[in-house]
Amino acid sequence: MTTNQCVLFLEDSDLDFELAAAAIQKTRPALQVGRVKQCSEMPPRPCEVSQLVVLDIHLPDGSGLDLIPQLLKECGGPSFTLVVFSTSTSPSDRVQALELGARSFYVKPQEPDQFVLLVQTMVESYLPE
Amino acid sequence: MSEITNMEVDLTNCDREPIHLAGAIQSHGCLLAFDSASLQLQHWSANAAEWTGIQPSPGTPLDAYFAAESSEQLRAVIREPHPLTHPMRLTLSNAAKEQRMSAIAHCYQGLLIVEFESTRTTEDRAQTLFSLPLLMARANHRLQACRTTTQLHSEIARQVRRISGFDRVMVYQFLDDGHGAVVGEDVDARFEPFLGLHYPATDVPAQARRLYLLNTVRSIADVNSHNVPMEPPLTPATGEPLDLSFCHFRAVSPIHIEYLQNMGVAASMSISIVAAGELWGLIACHHYSPRALSFEQRSACEVLGVMASSYLLTREQQAKNDLIASRQKLYAGVLNTIAESPSVHQGIEMAAQRMQKLVAADGVAMLWGEEVGIWGHSVSPDGVRQIVAQAQAGGVWSTNSLAESLPEVDLGDSGVCGCLLMPIQPDEGQYLMFFRREYAHEVSWAGDPHKPATQTEEGVRLSPRQSFALWKENVTGRSRQWSEADTEMATELRGGVIELLGRRAAELTRLNQELSRLNADLDSFAYAASHDLREPLRGVRQIVYFLRQELAEDNNQKAEPRLVALERQVARMSELIDGLLRLSRAGRGDLEVVPFTLEEVAREAYEMVVEPPHRETVVLQVDPAVTLRGDYICVRELLLNLTSNALKYNDNPKKTIEVGIAEPPGQGSKKPSQSVPVYYVRDNGIGIANEHLEEVFQIFRRLHAPDQYGGGSGAGLAIVKKVVERHGGRVWLESQVGTGTTVFFTLSPLQL
Incomplete structure (x- = not known):
């Protein structure tokens, strides 16, 4: 594995990003954590900088779900993983995300402790040391 | 005496008594009847010789009786459209008895009928002629000034009495079923008033009422004088008696004479009041000694009768319009009350008392499903249900005798006779009904028949008081009839209530839809609110998380209990929002x-x-x-x-x-x-x-x-x-x- 591992968040909530970054910092201090705040800021080929993209759904300029087909087209392959991480509990959002090719659909826990734990587990699953 | 006058007449057959074929005239007049074609004498009253000085025999020519000028006047009557009566002055041709006589002539059924009146009855002719036009003008002013129907009734009586000089003048009105009542009266203080008394229809039999339409003034100068028979009793050519329909001096029915005698009346006159072709009533005049009026006085009374008819008609129309207007006003108020009530049912309860005035009822009842409400004079709640069950009414239904129409209904001691039933929504068991009490009960309050009855001799069949008693017997168990206006009002009220019910139902549907929409809105709102509230709440928790870490780094332990309390509040709020969200989800979709x-x-x-x-x-x-x-x-x-x-x-x-x-x-x-x-x-x-x-x-x-x-x-x-x-x-x-x-x-x- 390269030491250049990076996870990229599409996340408009500062608190959510800060908590996620803090969670990763605790268990994986070497991992780089990147962030874009809205859909339009997403680089066309994120796989050039990141191996794991974590998409929120409801963003100021659109839905993270809409980015999935284009991102996977540009960054197809086993070394790139795309997951959805949202507050939505809607079954249709989940089904749609998975059908479009997202590896997993995570619901953001209400409890910060569980939130931290989930982010750490997620990173460990797709970007093992 | 003719067969006709010998005919046995009593109360059971007086309706069929042929009073126009009386076969006799009253003794204060004389009658000659000539064939209108040949102008030869056909009939004469038995006193003709005495009055004319000519011994009558069949075939005597007209010219034999009258001077040329008078004879020409009578020929002119023949050319007139009959059967108008023509007042005139005639001169007899008999030199010995030459005198001008007051007479009237008319043509009827091929006969020229000439009636003379005795000049002895007209001693004050000059005086009378002088004052009659003035009296008529004053009468007209008086009638015009009357403000109410009741005033008009008594004023008519007063004015006729002033002109005719009779002891008693009554305005008698025909009411339901031909029965009648004295509605106006002017009477000499020596005599008992009859005002307010009601009489059965038999007191003025049907054929008399028919005759009164033809012949609007009848008078009897002396009830106790003997009638003068007509000669010959039957017309030889036809075998029929002379038809006296338009004769002023026609002899009066013996039963009527008896009726008058019972009352102690010696002379009488009646003037028909005809309104719109119908006999509205009579101006009935009584005198307690013999009294004959001149043709002029009779004519004045006749004109007064016509005048009175026109005033009465106008006044009645006015009263009818006023009644309609006041009922419409009341009706509008009643409907308003019902419309503004929480329910139609409650509205009717609130308006019931006023509602009964709409149809001049004494009581009202409502059946609304299982519930019965009664107000005023009404049958019992059970009676109300029985009426609905037995009347089987599809529309407005009425009777003036429940006992007769629905004999199985238990009326108890309610005193209720008349019923006007309005089905509202029969399918829902919703009915309204109005009640009226017995007519006699009502009338005994209306008039003034409170003086004790006059002494009557044994065997007298009829007197005003006995007539009143008879009438009361006739109307026992009956209410005043429901008029067309009553039924119309009830129909209108029924329509109004049904419309209100329909409107209420439509409103209820609208409110239900509105409520459903509001509920859906509320569910959507609750969902959106609770869903969106979750986000900031999650943020608060995250801030607490960071705060705890940062405070720990600073070794600040004092804030920990605050953080715990904050977390507890947030958790509680989170629970509530979750509950609200679940509840709104249960109501959605x-x-x-x-x-x-x-x-x-x-x-x-x-x-x-x-x-x-x-x-x-x-x-x-x-x-x-x-x-x-x-x-x-x-x-x-x-x-x-x-x-x-x-x-x-x-x-x-x-x-x-x-x-x-x-x-x-x-x-x-x-x-x-x-x-x-x-x-x-x-x-x-x-x-x-x-x-x-x-x-x-x-x-x-x-x-x-x-x-x-x-x-x-x-x-x-x-x-x-x-x-x-x-x-x-x-x-x-x-x-x-x-x-x-x-x-x-x-x-x-x-x-x-």
């Missing part, structure tokens, strides 16, 4: 009703609530045979909440939840019929006190402190209620503190 077994849904709810480690201490018992229909997700949500409560409010080490189908005891009116299944969920928990059984269904209503019994939002039973109500069912509780609670519910409407 369309129901998808499918069949499923009670066991599968109860089991799934159980597994969602009870974590595997606890399943040994929480026992679920479900009746495996029960299938139900409903929205699966909603019913699961319902059972989930009940299961959750069963566990939460339970101190037993071994908790049981029993789910099945039941027929619960002791629900009174709530007790469902066999056809609607009642499901139950029974636990062995802490139970709920009776006084809280209703309020536990309110949202966020918890009976315990937030930290007792595992907390909770208090939305559980509100969600249960919502699910049940969306299925059209009912939910209720039975509980005993310390023993457990049973929740009963149905998923379709109970049949009561």
Whole structure:
């Protein structure tokens, strides 16, 4: 594995990003954590900088779900993983995300402790040391 | 005497008595009848020789009786359209008896009929002629000045009395069924008034009423004088008696003479009051000594009769219009009251008293489904139901004798005779009805017949008081008839109430739709609010998380209790929002009703609530045979909440939840019929006190402190209620503190 591992968040909530970054910092201090705040800021080929993209759904300029087909087209392959991480509990959002090719659909826990734990587990699953 | 005058007449046949063929005239006049073609004498009154100085015999020519000028006047009458009567002065040709006589002539059925009047009755002719026009003008002014119908009635009597000089002048009005009443009177103070008395129809028989239309003034100068027979009694050519329909001096029916004699009347006159071709009534004049009027006076009275007719007609039309106007005003008020009431039913109750005035009723009753309301003079509530059951009325129905029309109705001692029934919505058992009391009862208050009866001789058949008594007998058990105006008003009222009911129903539908929309809006609002509130709340928790870490880095432990308190508040708020969200979800979306077994849904709810480690201490018992229909997700949500409560409010080490189908005891009116299944969920928990059984269904209503019994939002039973109500069912509780609670519910409407 390269030491250049990076996870990229599409996340408009500062608190959510800060908590996620803090969670990763605790268990994986070497991992780089990147962030874009809205859909339009997403680089066309994120796989050039990141191996794991974590998409929120409801963003100021659109839905993270809409980015999935284009991102996977540009960054197809086993070394790139795309997951959805949202507050939505809607079954249709989940089904749609998975059908479009997202590896997993995570619901953001209400409890910060569980939130931290989930982010750490997620990173460990797709970007093992 | 002719056969006709010998005919036996009594009360039973006087309706058929041919009084126009009286065969005689009164003694104060003389009559000659000539064939209008040959101008030869055909009939004469037996006193003709005495009056004319000529011995009459059949065939005597007209010219033999009269001077040339008079004879020409009479020929002119023949050329006139008959049967108009023509007043004139005639000169007899007989030199010995040459004198000008006051006479009237008319043509009828091929005969020229000439009547002379005695000049002895006209001693004050000059005086009378001088004052008559003035009297007439004054009478006209007086009648014009009358403000009410009652005033007009008595003024007519007063003016006729002034002109005619009779002791008593009455205005007699024909009412329902030909019976009549004295509605106006002017009488010499020596005599008892008859004002207000009613008389049966037989007092003025039908054929008399017919004759009164033809011949508008009749007079009898001396009731006790003998009639003068006509000669010959029958016309030789036809074998018929002379028709005296238009004769002023026609002899009067013996029964009428007897009637007058009974009253002590010596002379009488009656003037017809004809309105719109109908005999409205009579101006009846009585004198207690013989009295003959001149033709002029009679004519003045006749004109006064016509004048009176026109004033009466106008006044009555005015009164009718006033009545209609006041009823319309009242009607508008009544409908307004009903329209503004919370329900039509309540509105009618509030307006009932005024409503009865609309049709001049004495009482009113309402049947509204099972409920009966009665006001004023009414039959009993049972009687009201009987009337509706037996009248079988499709539209407005009326009678002036319930006893006769619906003999099986129990009228009790109500005194009610007349009934006007209006079906409102017969399918719903909604009826209105009006009542009237006995007519005689009403009349005995209206008039002034309070003086004791006059002394009458034994064997007298009729007198005014006896007539009144007879009339009262005739109308016993009857109310005044419902007029056309009454029926029209009732029909209008019925239409108005039906329209209001329709409007009310439409309004109810609109309100229901509005309510559904508002409910849907509220559910959407609750969903959106609770959903969106979750986000900032999550943020607050994250901030607490960071704060705790940062404060720990600074070694600041003092803030920890605050942080704990903050977390507890946030957790509580989170619970509430979750509850609200679940409740709003239970109310949203369309129901998808499918069949499923009670066991599968109860089991799934159980597994969602009870974590595997606890399943040994929480026992679920479900009746495996029960299938139900409903929205699966909603019913699961319902059972989930009940299961959750069963566990939460339970101190037993071994908790049981029993789910099945039941027929619960002791629900009174709530007790469902066999056809609607009642499901139950029974636990062995802490139970709920009776006084809280209703309020536990309110949202966020918890009976315990937030930290007792595992907390909770208090939305559980509100969600249960919502699910049940969306299925059209009912939910209720039975509980005993310390023993457990049973929740009963149905998923379709109970049949009561």
